Amino acid sequence: MSTPKRRLTTFLNQVPLFLGLVLLWMLLWGAFSWLNVLTGILLAAVVSVGFYLPAVQLGLRLNPWFTLLYLARLGFDIVRGSLQVAALALSPRYTPSNAIVAVHLRTRSDFILTLTGVSTSIVPGAIVVDVDRVRSTLYLHVLNVHRPEQVERFRNGVLAEEHRIVMALGSREDVERLRQVSGEDRSEQNQRARDQHAREKRKRKGST
Amino acid sequence: MSDELQDVISAVLVLTGAVMCLAAGIGVIRFPDVLSRLHAATKPQIFGLMAITADVAVNNFTVGTVTLVIAIVVFQALTAPVAAHMVSRAAYDSHRVRVDVLVIDELGTRPD
Numbered sequence: 001m002s003t004p005k006r007r008l009t010t011f012l013n014q015v016p017l018f019l020g021l022v023l024l025w026m027l028l029w030g031a032f033s034w035l036n037v038l039t040g041i042l043l044a045a046v047v048s049v050g051f052y053l054p055a056v057q058l059g060l061r062l063n064p065w066f067t068l069l070y071l072a073r074l075g076f077d078i079v080r081g082s083l084q085v086a087a088l089a090l091s092p093r094y095t096p097s098n099a100i101v102a103v104h105l106r107t108r109s110d111f112i113l114t115l116t117g118v119s120t121s122i123v124p125g126a127i128v129v130d131v132d133r134v135r136s137t138l139y140l141h142v143l144n145v146h147r148p149e150q151v152e153r154f155r156n157g158v159l160a161e162e163h164r165i166v167m168a169l170g171s172r173e174d175v176e177r178l179r180q181v182s183g184e185d186r187s188e189q190n191q192r193a194r195d196q197h198a199r200e201k202r203k204r205k206g207s208t
Numbered sequence: 209m210s211d212e213l214q215d216v217i218s219a220v221l222v223l224t225g226a227v228m229c230l231a232a233g234i235g236v237i238r239f240p241d242v243l244s245r246l247h248a249a250t251k252p253q254i255f256g257l258m259a260i261t262a263d264v265a266v267n268n269f270t271v272g273t274v275t276l277v278i279a280i281v282v283f284q285a286l287t288a289p290v291a292a293h294m295v296s297r298a299a300y301d302s303h304r305v306r307v308d309v310l311v312i313d314e315l316g317t318r319p320d
Binding site for chain 2: 024027028030031078079081082083084085086087088089090094096097098099100101102117118121122127128129130131139141143145146147148151
């Protein structure tokens, strides 16, 4: 890749974030005026330079239809998840039984990893306990899990969430990777993780 | 919009929000450990906030209010999971997790 082209990509990467900051400034004022736009641009520049962070790599791709689908599903899931947790909190026969589940995501993008983590935290289910960025793995705490099938169903749910996000705004490479990594491969890897877990548990029991 | 319809919508939204916040509060008390309590503190709470801010937007339908409501909900939805993550990670690393209520813990046995 030539240097000017790379510089252009970096610049394009910054534009949506910069515009987002300006938009937020206008939202806080609750009105549109040219003075707001001007002060917004100034402040956004000050914030991006003053609080400098390594730039996040956006995919620079947005599919409006899949984004709409993702947002609609997210809204539905927020309602469903809230009702589930509320029902659990109020249920008289509540017995605590939780799980911490590792989900290996297929993406290699920090942006998609973060979005998936945030999305799964507000929909039925999970709280991100730890993130392994190198392996793109989320460690999620799941409420009210009693049987192994439920763990598997939850894992598939998170992978479906990731799929929706990548289709909506992942980069082209991510979409390609999604196609290449078959579900079979994944479940094999999960099976291996489970086997290891069972082995270590047995070992621990044997030693005590 | 007729006044009656607006009243009904307001009542439904405010009641939903109130019930969700109540459930969140009860969950924080009833759930056994930090990680479970975080679930109660993030999920029903977001839905409750959405219902109540939606009610404000319905009753005061101007561009300023609606955009501000959207900003409130978006930022709540973005920050609550991050805050929950920070707390849960600290709790896990300092062993303030009830292991006896976990059916599986794949973080404790991860490959290094």
